[in-house]
Amino acid sequence: xxxxxxxxxxxxxxxxRAMFEEGNRLAAEFGRExxxxxxxxxxxxxxxxxxxxxxxxxxxxxPPTEIHxxxxxxxxxxxxxxxxxxxxxxxxxxxxxxxxxxxxxxxxGLNVVLKTLINPGDEVIALAPYFVEYxxxxxxxxxxxxxVPANPPTFQPNADxxxxxxxxxxxxxxxxxxxxxxxxxYTRETLQNLADALTRKSREYxxxxxxxxxxxxxxxxxGTDVPWIPSVYRDTLxxxxxxxxxxxxxxxxxxxxxxPDAADYELLTDALGIATRVIGFxxxxxxxxxAVARVLDVQPNLAGYAENRKLLYDxxxxxxxxxxxxxxxxxxxxxxxxxxxxxxAAAAKQYNILIVPGSSFAGAGYVRIAYCVAKSTIEGSMAxxxxxxxxxxxxxxxxxx
Amino acid sequence: xxxxxxxxxxxxxxxxRAMFEEGNRLAAEFGRExxxxxxxxxxxxxxxxxxxxxxxxxxxxxPPTEIHxxxxxxxxxxxxxxxxxxxxxxxxxxxxxxxxxxxxxxxxGLNVVLKTLINPGDEVIALAPYFVEYxxxxxxxxxxxxxVPANPPTFQPNADxxxxxxxxxxxxxxxxxxxxxxxxxYTRETLQNLADALTRKSREYxxxxxxxxxxxxxxxxxGTDVPWIPSVYRDTLxxxxxxxxxxxxxxxxxxxxxxPDAADYELLTDALGIATRVIGFxxxxxxxxxAVARVLDVQPNLAGYAENRKLLYDxxxxxxxxxxxxxxxxxxxxxxxxxxxxxxAAAAKQYNILIVPGSSFAGAGYVRIAYCVAKSTIEGSMAxxxxxxxxxxxxxxxxxx
Numbered sequence: 001x002x003x004x005x006x007x008x009x010x011x012x013x014x015x016x017r018a019m020f021e022e023g024n025r026l027a028a029e030f031g032r033e034x035x036x037x038x039x040x041x042x043x044x045x046x047x048x049x050x051x052x053x054x055x056x057x058x059x060x061x062x063p064p065t066e067i068h069x070x071x072x073x074x075x076x077x078x079x080x081x082x083x084x085x086x087x088x089x090x091x092x093x094x095x096x097x098x099x100x101x102x103x104x105x106x107x108x109g110l111n112v113v114l115k116t117l118i119n120p121g122d123e124v125i126a127l128a129p130y131f132v133e134y135x136x137x138x139x140x141x142x143x144x145x146x147x148v149p150a151n152p153p154t155f156q157p158n159a160d161x162x163x164x165x166x167x168x169x170x171x172x173x174x175x176x177x178x179x180x181x182x183x184x185x186y187t188r189e190t191l192q193n194l195a196d197a198l199t200r201k202s203r204e205y206x207x208x209x210x211x212x213x214x215x216x217x218x219x220x221x222x223g224t225d226v227p228w229i230p231s232v233y234r235d236t237l238x239x240x241x242x243x244x245x246x247x248x249x250x251x252x253x254x255x256x257x258x259x260p261d262a263a264d265y266e267l268l269t270d271a272l273g274i275a276t277r278v279i280g281f282x283x284x285x286x287x288x289x290x291a292v293a294r295v296l297d298v299q300p301n302l303a304g305y306a307e308n309r310k311l312l313y314d315x316x317x318x319x320x321x322x323x324x325x326x327x328x329x330x331x332x333x334x335x336x337x338x339x340x341x342x343x344x345a346a347a348a349k350q351y352n353i354l355i356v357p358g359s360s361f362a363g364a365g366y367v368r369i370a371y372c373v374a375k376s377t378i379e380g381s382m383a384x385x386x387x388x389x390x391x392x393x394x395x396x397x398x399x400x401x
Numbered sequence: 402x403x404x405x406x407x408x409x410x411x412x413x414x415x416x417x418r419a420m421f422e423e424g425n426r427l428a429a430e431f432g433r434e435x436x437x438x439x440x441x442x443x444x445x446x447x448x449x450x451x452x453x454x455x456x457x458x459x460x461x462x463x464p465p466t467e468i469h470x471x472x473x474x475x476x477x478x479x480x481x482x483x484x485x486x487x488x489x490x491x492x493x494x495x496x497x498x499x500x501x502x503x504x505x506x507x508x509x510g511l512n513v514v515l516k517t518l519i520n521p522g523d524e525v526i527a528l529a530p531y532f533v534e535y536x537x538x539x540x541x542x543x544x545x546x547x548x549v550p551a552n553p554p555t556f557q558p559n560a561d562x563x564x565x566x567x568x569x570x571x572x573x574x575x576x577x578x579x580x581x582x583x584x585x586x587y588t589r590e591t592l593q594n595l596a597d598a599l600t601r602k603s604r605e606y607x608x609x610x611x612x613x614x615x616x617x618x619x620x621x622x623x624g625t626d627v628p629w630i631p632s633v634y635r636d637t638l639x640x641x642x643x644x645x646x647x648x649x650x651x652x653x654x655x656x657x658x659x660x661p662d663a664a665d666y667e668l669l670t671d672a673l674g675i676a677t678r679v680i681g682f683x684x685x686x687x688x689x690x691x692a693v694a695r696v697l698d699v700q701p702n703l704a705g706y707a708e709n710r711k712l713l714y715d716x717x718x719x720x721x722x723x724x725x726x727x728x729x730x731x732x733x734x735x736x737x738x739x740x741x742x743x744x745x746a747a748a749a750k751q752y753n754i755l756i757v758p759g760s761s762f763a764g765a766g767y768v769r770i771a772y773c774v775a776k777s778t779i780e781g782s783m784a785x786x787x788x789x790x791x792x793x794x795x796x797x798x799x800x801x802x
Contacts, residue, residue, distance in 0.1 A: 001609055001665050003520045003542075006672045013675050046465035055460065055688075064447035068649045104505060104653070104682060111681035115541075119404045136679045140516075141404075142543070208402055248469045250687025252505070264402050271407045274414050278537045280512035281505060285686040286651025287456075 009136070019354065026352050036381035038369040039354045041180065041330070043247040045304050045372075051246055054294035058287060067290060073283050074273035075102030075255070079293040083255055086296040091228045099260055101272045102284035105252040106216045106241035108276075110137050110174075113212055113237050113256060115275045116268070117171045118143040124212075125165050125173040127157040129333075129363025131180050131214070143171070147362055155184045155324060155333070159193035166201045172210040172237075173198065175229060178217040178328025181361045181368035185327040188227045195233035202235075208263040211236040216254075217329040219245040219300050222309060224327035230259050237262075242292055244330075245300045253288040305330050308371040311378050319386055320394030330372040333358070337392035339365050347391065351384030410537070420755065427753050437782035439770045440755045442581065442731070444648040446705050446773075452647055455695035459688060468691060474684050475674035476503030476656070480694040484656055487697040492629045495661055502673045503685035506653040507617045507642035509677075511538050511575075514613055514638050514657060516676045517669070518572050519544040525613075526566055526574040528558040530734075530764025532581050532615070544572070551764055556585045556725060556734070560594035567602045573611040573638075574599065576630060579618040579729025582762045582769035586728040589628045596634035603636075609664040612637040617655075618730040620646035620701050623710060625728040631660050638663075643693055645731075646701045654689040706731050709772040712779050717770075720787055721795030731773040734759070738793035740766050748792065752785030 002010070019039055026035045058067055074080065077097055084095035103109035114124065120142035126134045128150040135145040148165045151158045162173065175194070177186035186194075195211075202209045213229045213236055230236040241254035258269055276283065283289075312332050316323050322335035334355075336344035341357040345367055348355050358366035371378065403411070420440055427436045459468055475481065478498055485496035504510035515525065521543035527535045529551040536546040549566045552559045563574065576595070578587035587595075596612075603610045614630045614637055631637040642655035659670055677684065684690075713733050717724050723736040735756075737745035742758040746768055749756050759767035772779065 001611075002517050002668060002672045003523075005520075006517050006676060007668075009675050009679060010668060010672045013671070040471070042471045044466065047469055051469075052460060052465065055456075059453060059456065064453065065445065065648065068448055068452075068651050070441070070443045070650045107678075107681035107683050109681075116403050116407050119406075122404075133679065137681060140541075140680060247466065249471045250469050250684060252683060252686050267403060267408075267411060270414070271403045271411045274410050275407060277508075278410060278534065279541060279680065280508035280510075280538060281682070282508050282653060283651060285653050285689065288686065288688075 005139070019356075022349065023354050030352055033380070035352045035354070036377050036384065037354045038371065038373060038377070038381075039356050041244075041370050041372060042249060043244060043372050044374055045247055045301065047247045048295070048298050048301065050295045050298045051248070051291065054291040055287065057294060058290045062290060067287050069286065071283060071286065072273065073277040075100070075284055076286075076289055079289045082293045082296060083257070087257060091231065093230065094260055095257060096260060098269050099258040099265070101256040101269065101276060102289050103239070103254045103256055103276065104281045104284055105243060105249075105254045106214055106239045107133065107137075108252060108281055108284075109239035109241070109254050109256045110134075110212065110214060111140060111279060112272055112275045112281070113239060114138060114141050114143060115279055116271045117210065121169060122171040123167060123169045124171060125162065126362075127162070127173070127175065129155070129181050129358060129361035129366070130174070131176060132360055132362075134174055146170070150363055153324065155179070155182045156186060156190045157194060159197045162194055163197045163201065166197075166209065168205045170201070170209050172212050174212045174214055176214040178220055178226060180217065180329055181331050181356070181358065181363060182324055182333040183326025183329045183331045184324060184333070185221055185224045185226055188225070188232070191227050191229060191232045198233060208235040213238045215239060216241040216244045220302065220305065220330060221328040222302065222306050226328065230257075234259065235262050246292070246295065246298070248288070251285060251288045253284055253292055304375075305372065308373065308375060308378055311375065312369065312371050315378070315382050316385060319389040321385070321389065330370060332369040332371060333363070334367050334369060336365055336367055337394060341365055341367050348384070348388060351387055353381050353384045353388075406540070423750065424755050431753055434781070436753045436755070437778050437785065438755045439772065439774060439778070439782075440757050442645075442771050442773060443650060444645060444773050445775055446648055446702065448648045449696070449699050449702065451696045451699045452649070452692065455692040456688065458695060459691045463691060468688050470687065472684060472687065473674065474678040476501070476685055477687075477690055480690045483694045483697060484658070488658060492632065494631065496658060497661060499670050500659040500661060500666070502657040502670065502677060503690050504640070504655045504657055504677065505682045505685055506644060506650075506655045507615055507640045508534065508538075509653065509682055509685075510640035510642070510655050510657045511613065511615060512541060512680060513673055513676045513682070514640060515539060515544060516542050516680055517672045518611065522570060523572040524568060524570045525572060526563065527763075528563070528574070528576065530556070530582050530759060530762035530767070531575070532577060533761055533763075535575055547571070548763055554725065556580070556583045557587060557591045558595060560598045563595055564598045564602065567598075567610065569606045571602070571610050573613050575613045575615055577615040579621055579627060581618065581730055582732050582757070582759065582764060583725055583734040584727025584730045584732045585725060585734070586622055586625045586627055589626070589633070592628050592630060592633045599634060609636040614639045616640060617642040617645045621703065621706065621731060622729040623703065623707050627729065631658075635660065636663050647693070647696065647699070649689070652686060652689045654685055654693055706773065709774065709776060709779055712776065713770065713772050716779070716783050717786060720790040722786070722790065731771060733770040733772055734764075735768050735770060737766055737768055738795060742766055742768050749785070749789060752788055754782050754785045
């Protein structure tokens with residue numbers, strides 16, 4: 001009696017659920033400390049203390065009916081203004097409060113943007129490998145997801161491949177940098193080439209093709225410049241979330257940012273607020289809006305992730321695995337030694353190591369290893385990875401001798 | 402460049418926005434204290450102190466990565482179990498944690514349910530007058546809203562009218578009691594008649610027709626029994642929210658409850674969790690999940706609303722207005738003296754009184770007056786209402802003399 005779309009999703013979902021259940025089964029059999037679960041992008045470091053202090057400050061200084069009441073669907077005016085000011089200070093931009101719409105996380109923001117832009121049959125482009133939910137988000141609003149093939153070994157998207165994928169039905173391109181699942185940060189050159197392609201095609205078809213910048217990992221870069229995409233391409237809708245930067249994924253708090261010179265600015269920003277209401281979000285959670293507005297300048301502490309990154313990257317490359325060097329996010333993208341990522345993930349499970357096949361991200365031939373885990377998980381997994389290297393006949397250490 | 406659906410919504414929205422802007426204009430001209438805004442269902446009483454204490458308790462006793470991290474899309478297992486236990490204690494039911502899906506408010510819950518149930522072209526029935534967003538929610542998922550006409554003067558829905566509206570494409574009926582906008586609580590007899598009609602039609606068409614019970618006002622009853630709908634009809638999906646009962650509308654926290662004997666229970670509950678993720682809610686806000694689980698037995702303090710209700714109902718009936726006696730919620734449903742609700746609302750604005758025409762709820766001929774306001778707003782408005790009564794030639798006071 002459920003809908004056909006949901007029946008299909010429920011059946012497909014069982015693959016991922018099976019992984020969780022397998023993790024629990026392994027933990028029960030071998031003990032949780034002997035299972036090395038790299039499957040989830042759930043930050044293991046707590047939020048900065050400033051977040052807790054901000055929540056308490058809101059509770060102590062703002063009247064309860066204001067903390068917990070309705071506000072404009074797009075968010076508290078003062079929170080939207082504070083976000084705009086913060087962006088303007090950092091990026092030399094000219095956002096105003098109207099262009100900021102507070103959202104139920106970046107996933108909420110993406111759905112608000114897609115609902116706002118898409119007519120049935122319109123196309124949205126994703127650059128492989130990409131977060132698998134993008135397809136579901138587009139189909140929520142009767143759009144079609146068109147996939148630009150991955151560009152190994154750098155995984156910097158190719159502008160010609162993007163151009164080839166654009167049709168007159170293309171409404172937007174989703175760009176996610178730092179990238180899930182590869183950890184790659186798109187360079188300014190890459191972004192400029194993509195923007196040039198979009199500008200040409202927008203002109204050819206006589207309507208703007210928007211960039212939807214999915215940016216939950218914006219602050220998670222290990223020294224590499226993360227270019228501000230709206231400075232490269234005018235018609236960019238940024239979907240941000242504090243899920244990863246402040247370790248708040250459960251709170252569902254983020255924003256959409258639209259620059260004042262974007263096409264149809266007033267109509268677009270009005271529609272984003274209305275879409276927020278109509279989808280049933282109504283507004284971003286109110287206490288958390290007021291809390292994040294108090295910590296806009298708090299930067300994440302990346303030392304732990306940086307340490308994990310080095311430990312995992314150095315460890316696996318020393319064993320002969322072919323890893324994409326991760327400039328950002330908290331994922332390592334590793335080539336399946338014989339090209340079969342599902343077989344590789346299954347083999348890893350023999351050593352109680354849980355990793356996600358790249359096929360789940362339209363990135364067959366690779367696996368994603370999420371290193372937002374305890375250091376001990378990485379250390380404990382290395383014996384298993386060494387056995388995997390032996391099983392696959394990797395020989396880097398030997399040949400170095 | 403925005404979608405056709407959103408363009409239409411943006412244009413229609415301007416009517417409601419005009420009301421807000423008019424309110425601000427009037428406040429600027431006459432002073433906020435001289436404007437009597439009855440247009441919004443935003444609780445004016447603060448949450449019970451226990452809510453603040455619960456939030457602080459969560460912050461003090463739960464590790465931050467658990468408070469703010471991801472959990473199952475359907476919510477924390479212990480929160481879902483606590484909600485099930487609470488329902489079972491109150492209603493003698495047998496819910497288990499699996500049947501509880503935590504949601505981003507009732508609006509989020511309704512969209513999760515509709516996404517889960519509807520195929521394109523399926524029909525969802527609303528009983529007029531009804532909350533206007535239901536139509537948008539159904540159309541989000543390519544469903545059609547079918548409206549059963551209002552049944553004045555009691556506004557208890559008529560089962561024969563419901564039967565006449567059901568087709569083989571009917572997937573669900575939305576029931577909202579205590580009702581927005583009328584304040585009417587549907588009686589057990591009304592609900593039993595509706596349930597009997599649905600049982601007959603479900604059998605005739607060979608598939609269950611679900612009741613979606615939209616229940617943000619469940620706790621807001623002034624002595625009248627609010628029947629527990631799943632006890633009357635098995636295939637009921639309850640969408641609850643703490644927005645009104647605990648004055649937390651900005652926090653977006655609620656749940657869906659499915660009883661274990663509902664049709665397709667396991668598939669349905671799985672699909673509801675997946676729909677929560679796929680729409681972009683991901684999960685209900687995490688801190689607030691843990692907080693509400695600590696105050697499940699806290700009852701709202703209705704004394705203030707009860708006082709407002711009496712003041713407004715007695716005042717307006719004494720002036721000769723024809724009001725539906727409100728057994729629940731915080732709305733008074735008043736007949737427009739000459740039947741033209743839009744003209745009546747416009748006339749009220751001349752006296753700085755803001756009320757919503759019933760046409761906005763498929764209830765032409767009536768207006769909605771939200772009394773979740775300061776007592777002084779009601780007291781201050783009475784002079785204006787008296788002049789309105791005079792203008793419309795109402796004569797009850799005179800004829801009583």
